[in-house]
Amino acid sequence: MSQEHVLKVENLVMHFGGIKALNDVNFDIQRGSVSALIGPNGAGKTTVFNCLTGFYKATGGKITLSAGGKETSVIKVLGEPFQPADFFSPVAFVRRLKYKMFGGSHLVNRAGLARTFQNIRLFKEMSVVENLLVAQHMRVNRSLIAGILNTKAYQKAEEEALERVFYWLGVVDLVDSANRLAGELSYGQQRRLEIARAMCTNPEIVCLDEPAAGLNPSETEALTKMIRVLRDEHNTTVLLIEHDMGMVMDISDYIVVLDHGEVIAKGGPDDIKNNPKVIAAYLGAEEDDEEVTL
Amino acid sequence: MSQAVGINFKKSSIDALIAGFLALILFGPIVGVLLDGYKFDFEFDRVAWIVAIVAVGRFAVSSFFQTEKGVAMAFRYANNNEGATVLAPNHKSKMVWIIPLVIAVGLLIPFVASKYVLTVVILGLIYVLLGLGLNIVVGLAGLLDLGFVGFYAIGAYGLALGYENLGLGFWSMLPIAAILAAVAGAILGFPVLRMHGDYLAIVTLGFGEIIRLVLTNWASFTHGPNGISAPLPTLFGLEFKRRSRDGETFHEFFNLPYDSAYKYMFIYIVLFAVVWAVLFIKHRLVKMPIGRAWEALREDEIACRSLGLNHVLVKLSAFMLGASTGGLAGVFFATYQGFINPSSFTFFESALILAIVVLGGMGSTLGVVIAAFFLTVLPEMLREFAEYRVLMFGILMVVMMIWKPRGIVRVTRTGFAPRKGAVK
Ligand SMILES: Nc1ncnc2c1ncn2[C@@H]1O[C@H](COP(=O)(O)OP(=O)(O)OP(=O)(O)O)[C@@H](O)[C@H]1O
Numbered sequence: 221m222s223q224e225h226v227l228k229v230e231n232l233v234m235h236f237g238g239i240k241a242l243n244d245v246n247f248d249i250q251r252g253s254v255s256a257l258i259g260p261n262g263a264g265k266t267t268v269f270n271c272l273t274g275f276y277k278a279t280g281g282k283i284t285l286s287a288g289g290k291e292t293s294v295i296k297v298l299g300e301p302f303q304p305a306d307f308f309s310p311v312a313f314v315r316r317l318k319y320k321m322f323g324g325s326h327l328v329n330r331a332g333l334a335r336t337f338q339n340i341r342l343f344k345e346m347s348v349v350e351n352l353l354v355a356q357h358m359r360v361n362r363s364l365i366a367g368i369l370n371t372k373a374y375q376k377a378e379e380e381a382l383e384r385v386f387y388w389l390g391v392v393d394l395v396d397s398a399n400r401l402a403g404e405l406s407y408g409q410q411r412r413l414e415i416a417r418a419m420c421t422n423p424e425i426v427c428l429d430e431p432a433a434g435l436n437p438s439e440t441e442a443l444t445k446m447i448r449v450l451r452d453e454h455n456t457t458v459l460l461i462e463h464d465m466g467m468v469m470d471i472s473d474y475i476v477v478l479d480h481g482e483v484i485a486k487g488g489p490d491d492i493k494n495n496p497k498v499i500a501a502y503l504g505a506e507e508d509d510e511e512v513t514l
Numbered sequence: 515m516s517q518a519v520g521i522n523f524k525k526s527s528i529d530a531l532i533a534g535f536l537a538l539i540l541f542g543p544i545v546g547v548l549l550d551g552y553k554f555d556f557e558f559d560r561v562a563w564i565v566a567i568v569a570v571g572r573f574a575v576s577s578f579f580q581t582e583k584g585v586a587m588a589f590r591y592a593n594n595n596e597g598a599t600v601l602a603p604n605h606k607s608k609m610v611w612i613i614p615l616v617i618a619v620g621l622l623i624p625f626v627a628s629k630y631v632l633t634v635v636i637l638g639l640i641y642v643l644l645g646l647g648l649n650i651v652v653g654l655a656g657l658l659d660l661g662f663v664g665f666y667a668i669g670a671y672g673l674a675l676g677y678e679n680l681g682l683g684f685w686s687m688l689p690i691a692a693i694l695a696a697v698a699g700a701i702l703g704f705p706v707l708r709m710h711g712d713y714l715a716i717v718t719l720g721f722g723e724i725i726r727l728v729l730t731n732w733a734s735f736t737h738g739p740n741g742i743s744a745p746l747p748t749l750f751g752l753e754f755k756r757r758s759r760d761g762e763t764f765h766e767f768f769n770l771p772y773d774s775a776y777k778y779m780f781i782y783i784v785l786f787a788v789v790w791a792v793l794f795i796k797h798r799l800v801k802m803p804i805g806r807a808w809e810a811l812r813e814d815e816i817a818c819r820s821l822g823l824n825h826v827l828v829k830l831s832a833f834m835l836g837a838s839t840g841g842l843a844g845v846f847f848a849t850y851q852g853f854i855n856p857s858s859f860t861f862f863e864s865a866l867i868l869a870i871v872v873l874g875g876m877g878s879t880l881g882v883v884i885a886a887f888f889l890t891v892l893p894e895m896l897r898e899f900a901e902y903r904v905l906m907f908g909i910l911m912v913v914m915m916i917w918k919p920r921g922i923v924r925v926t927r928t929g930f931a932p933r934k935g936a937v938k
């Protein structure tokens with residue numbers, strides 16, 4: 221594909237009533253990179269993710285995903301309000317109506333963007349394998365007749381799905397827990413399972429919301445390795461939110477720093493490390509007193 | 515657990531007093547005041563008996579739970595709610611033996627059982643169908659539907675009205691009613707499935723009532739509260755009536771004396787086959803992508819959407835398949851009763867079906883079958899206590915929710931043998 225950017229965010233604005241969670245956020249994510257979105261608590265990082273993945277309908281701006289050989293406008297697939305012009309053009313009207321009735325965040329995933337959640341959202345009462353099978357819903361044989369009659373084609377599709385499941389369980393080191401309930405796993409295992417589940421949807425870009433939160437240092441190191449595997453062996457672009465600066469600086473090719481809903485800096489790890497604005501944002505209100513000691 | 519266990523009689527006495535007092539408040543007005551024409555009599559001794567039984571019972575229970583055995587039992591039950599278990603990949607289900615046995619016994623029933631027993635079993639099977647249908651909606655997809663009886667009514671009235679207006683018989687209405695109910699499910703579902711939990715429950719409750727009210731009030735079409743008669747099934751055109759206006763009857767064809775039990779035998783056999791077909795389809799569905807999607811949706815809708823599942827369509831499919839099963843049950847109910855009116859489709863019926871699903875264990879097929887028979891056949895067996903039916907039903911529900919909140923049968927999940935992983 222010619223596009224070098226898998227994701228383009230332009231002038232993204234998100235307001236919750238009076239709260240301006242995001243003001244004019246702009247950034248591009250290079251295909252095949254590991255990028256990080258950082259910022260103090262409440263900066264609006266998760267809100268950016270929710271806009272990218274279609275869980276929030278952005279108040280304004282443009283999000284373009286170039287994956288699977290086509291460009292998808294995230295805001296359009298969520299279903300926009302009718303415009304006067306639609307009533308004169310049947311094609312535009314039908315398309316708008318289609319997205320209004322059947323649109324939603326699932327189309328963003330189908331366009332090639334997968335995510336994990338800050339507060340883990342697994343299917344807790346289902347087994348680990350089943351969690352990964354659900355994620356392959358769009359890739360298996362969903363015909364009711366074939367399934368009920370258990371045809372050859374159906375069995376083959378299921379078998380392939382199971383092979384993918386065990387491949388990803390191998391990557392995240394959970395093969396031994398394959399037949400346990402997802403809710404019974406330890407916290408670190410649940411985080412890894414959630415990443416595997418996102419990868420089972422075969423995304424081109426995966427957005428991880430604080431994947432290392434609650435992990436111990438050795439688990440964090442394993443996670444770092446895993447993220448590199450995603451990028452190098454699966455050509456998946458990774459965008460992550462993370463508070464663990466050691467890890468962020470270690471794996472990121474590109475970092476976007478957010479504070480109070482605005483991008484205050486973007487660039488490589490070395491630029492960010494020495495950026496006075498970033499240091500000030502992280503130290504918060506004390507910037508006047510403490511600046512000398514830095 | 516080696517803590518000293520001695521019975522604290524003071525605590526037990528206080529428990530007993532409180533329970534007795536509550537019983538007094540609850541039963542005093544209900545049992546103690548008896549209407550007699552325009553005046554009423556007080557029946558103190560009845561209330562006193564009930565209160566005494568409750569207080570003594572509470573004392574006994576309270577004391578028991580302070581003994582060593584009681585503590586152990588309470589501990590066991592408190593830790594018994596973890597829900598589903600995953601089976602080993604090579605698990606051999608005992609069902610392989612049980613199912614042929616049940617089929618064999620089931621096929622014998624119509625030839626050995628009396629006509630009365632047969633009608634009770636038919637009713638039980640109809641509720642099995644209803645339970646299986648609602649189990650898809652509530653147990654698997656997690657959508658609380660309080661108006662399920664609406665689809666049941668659509669099936670039943672579909673048969674009766676289809677026969678009256680279009681001359682369609684049992685066999686053509688069986689699939690048509692299932693489709694009709696599914697369409698009704700889709701029409702109801704599409705606008706409301708964006709709602710969650712409580713809101714959905716209220717809307718579906720309204721739907722069930724609307725159907726009943728339409729059936730009651732649209733008298734020119736449905737004959738209103740007077741009801742309408744429904745046709746019997748036919749066996750290759752042979753009717754099960756005493757005399758047929760056109761064509762031959764079953765007993766004439768086979769040179770048998772007329773017996774009204776034949777029609778129940780026939781309904782039973784058809785229903786038995788349909789129930790097994792539905793059980794089989796249900797068994798396949800839960801292992802299929804669609805079944806997994808339903809359960810995933812019950813667990814976490816947001817996560818489902820993030821995985822590319824269209825939550826509206828997934829919910830709609832659950833609603834439609836559940837509704838069509840309800841429609842099938844309605845057809846059997848109408849043909850078995852021979853006559854239906856709107857009073858068979860009240861909210862109590864919806865609540866009963868929901869109770870079957872909850873009692874059986876949300877999502878468990880076996881549990882639903884057992885609970886359906888339990889809740890329909892038992893009240894028939896205990897005809898003498900008919901007035902206490904609802905009371906016993908209530909007590910049963912409360913006891914179940916305390917002792918086995920996850921239902922009688924524990925949900926199990928299929929295990930998968932590890933294999934070599936591969937992508938593409
Ligand atoms: N659904 C919502 N309704 C109202 N306000 C919201 C909503 N979601 C986020 N916000 C507000 O937007 C701001 C940014 O929140 P966000 O969750 O994006 O922060 P964050 O950068 O992810 O923080 P953290 O590092 O703690 O996860 C906060 O002030 C929050 O209160």
Ligand SMILES: [Mg+2]
Nearest residue numbers: 265266267338
């Ligand atoms: Mg956050």
